[in-house]
Amino acid sequence: MTRYLRPRDLDWTLLIISLIICGVGVLQIYSATRGTVWQDAWWKQIIYIAAGILLMWLTLAIDYHTLMNHVFPMYGLSVLALICVLFIGRQAYGGRRWIAVAGGFHFQVSEFVKLVIILLVARFLTELRTEDLEGRDMAKIAGLVAVPMVLVMKQPDLGTALTYLPALAAGMFLAGMRRRYLIAISVVVLLVLPVGLSVLKDYQKARLVSFLDPDRDPHGSGYQVIQSKIAVGAGGMWGKGLTKGSQTQLRFLPVPHTDFIFSAFAEEHGFVGVIVVLALYFILIMQIVQNAQTASDRAGMYICMGVASLLLFHVLVNVGMVVGRMPTTGIPLPLMSAGGSNVLSNFMMLGLVNNVRLRRFVN
């Protein structure tokens, strides 16, 4: 099987684009954290990227069919880990998300659960024998995804919990959902929404309100959105130049190296820079979709589409938030935002895609 792992067969377009995005990210992290307590975040990010590439290699080395065979134990472990996080997790930024590992590092379990969810959905849908998705099956898979989601929401981390949905939604859509189910789900969602709102935490509600009307409380939760829009707008066509954006450098922009990194980027590189990076993301996702199309089986297709939909969701919500078109949920921009767990899980997802690609001519 060594031939599967010939570097030539890797999806180099995918990898190069990913690394360019990572490079842009590192530069922007450097610029946004100069002279602050996070000023060594940029070289840490480089280490994470290197580790990510290593993990990607490991992920693509094991045949995805093998991975799928072990998905239930992995799922069980994930749920267990998420429960642990709730009790022994490290508290930071108003949530319990991190679990300590050796060497003073912390990692965010919920980030890695994304991979398990993608594999789980792929395995579940592959095993279905019917042309269309039955209501019973839909309930089953939705229930399986719901358990870790609820646990993550408990942390509380609504943003990450929501990222479990796109893989599920894309999978169900591809597996063939009857129109009446589609309608039924829409109705249920509409009915559940008010109830859902009532169980939201206060700060989550405030974020939602501030998304709808950011000027209502300019120094409260609307502050981030307003400052982000100012930063983006001030960037103009060509941007202010690296390390020259006042919103970023004077820290009017909140967390300019993590959740709002694209806002900092837009301020310093302008509309032109934004178009270039968005184009890179678009090509990245299209490349993954292409891998889905050429996958040798349904399982591979589900995996690739799961990854593609998850990345698309991340880009949509994060970049949408930056320009005030999406609520502030606090999910990172894949490959750009500073943060170890996210970088690692992103590279592992790219590993999954390459895994599928390398095995497209199997048997």
Add this chain to the structure above:
Amino acid sequence: MPPPATGPELEHQATLPGKQARREDVKFAAGKIAVFQYACVIIFLFLITGFWALQIQNPQMYNEQAERNRIKSLPIPSPRGKILDRDGRVIVDNHSSYSLILTREILKTEHLRTIADGLNLDYDDLSARVRRYTSRPKYDPIVIKEELTPAELSFVESHRDFFPEMELIHAQRRLYPQNGFAAHVIGYTGEVSEQELDSPDFAKYSQGDVIGKFGIERQYNDTLMGVDGERQVVVDNRGKTREVLANKEAIPGKDLQLTLDLDLQAVAELAMEGKNGAVVAMDPRTGEVLAMVSRPTFDPNKFAVRIKSSDWREIADNPDHPLLNRAIQAQFAPGSTFKPIVAIAGLESGAIDDQYTVHCSGGASFYGHYHKCHIKTGHGAVSLHRGIVQSCDVYFYNVGDRTGIDKIAFYANQAGLGQKTGIDLPHEAEGVVPSSAWKIRNFREKWYAGETISVAIGQGAVTVTPVQLARAYSWLINGGLWHQPHLVKRGQVPEHSWPISADNVAKVIYGTYGVVNEGGTGVRAQLPGLNVCGKTGTAQLASDEFLKGKTGKEYKNNAWFVGFAPREAPEIVVVALFENGAEGPLAAPIARDVLKAYFDKKARLAAERVSSRPTGIGQLMRFGLPQPPAPPPAKPESPIVEAAYFSSAAER
């Protein structure tokens, strides 16, 4: 690398459709993947339009907002100019004052106790105050203490690093004399109000500016007020200064020298203590106001920036209206102080001469009405001199009747009555000099000759302000010339001249000399060694009985006294108004005190001069009292005025 392990389930599935079939099997979703791709395109376009709207459509607006975030202008308040008296002594000064504010964006509630302890504030009060602010925007700071003491300042300085929410604001506060000394002249400052900002006069000010609101502070605000400086700095989100872009120093306001003499002012203030009314002392040769007092008074320090509402209510609700500057705003009937003007009108118009004599039997009938004299038994035969000295009403009824209202009004107008004096203070009142034209204009009625009778003794419709009276007497003294009363010397002083016969002036002044020195109504104004002239006045309030019935308060007559000295060449005119003072003679001592202070000071200064020039003593002594230090450059007096002096001296 191990071969890819396939689970039993997958094995099963893989074997079912066969290799070829599995490749085809993927195609089942081709259409749906295409849908996903289109969705992808739409999502990216959606995001790009977001950036388009912000970065391409109005980058300018966001750029400005970013600049506003980044650049802060810190005002450097400029101190107002000092207000000095004529000798350069400070009347109004500034003092440095620090206020402490809390920046709520970084306020930690657990710090409040330490802050309260350090600043001698009550902790419960402070936390309640902070809590009250929670509904306000976060960037609104709370001013928690003003006028910090040095001990409190050092507490703030030593705790700044750990309590970054504390911020000091430095300001120059106005420091006014205590006890309302000269308060009506000086006035007060205050923050420019919303209504004022709407009016065009105040367009040059901006929110938060402290401007003059009353008195000299208002009149000469442009001189006294400096130009605030400004420091433009780049700040970060914590408000910490990162870089100074520009530094514009504050331009301090200019000092303002008044014509007021602190010594005289102090004496006048003291003389009015416990009374309501006003004093104006003026140099008739120049129009310089030497002292101006109005009682009751108020404490301008309470207004310095923002007056407390309780203090404001106390002042505004006071029935005696402490904010009224009676020296320029009180309009009362002049009473007998009007008589010299009537006499001049009579003499000048030829209606009477100094031989004209009237028999006073305690009253007389005119046009069917009986008018009493103030002495029931009557004065007997009265001519001009006795008429003024004894202030005989019957004599002046006759003079007025002969002269006629329009002649009286003409000379009164020449003396400046019935018109604002144009003194450099805001809100001056006009007074009234009735005439037949005035009556038609205001009442659309003909003047009845009977009305002239009461006007002739300064009653009826005629009203004056103290400063007007001072100007009218200067006119008389100067032989028909007055200078505009003023508190600040500024170039050419406007003047008005209607020459009157020096002979007539001398006769009237002789009469006023008699008032004080020949057992007239103003004997209380006598000063040994000085020829003081003067005229008392007792003015009935418009309708005593009516007011009494309405308010239940005893309304007495207003007492006036106008004095000037020396008779030969008057240097000072003093008008004293003693509200509810019962009768004119009671106002005389007030004027006397001021006159005495003026001449005592003059003598003292001369003595000092002599002692510093020992060689000159003998020579100076031979000529009597030495001349005062060169008086403020007076305008060259007209020949007529000089003639008036000579003739009055000759008569003596």
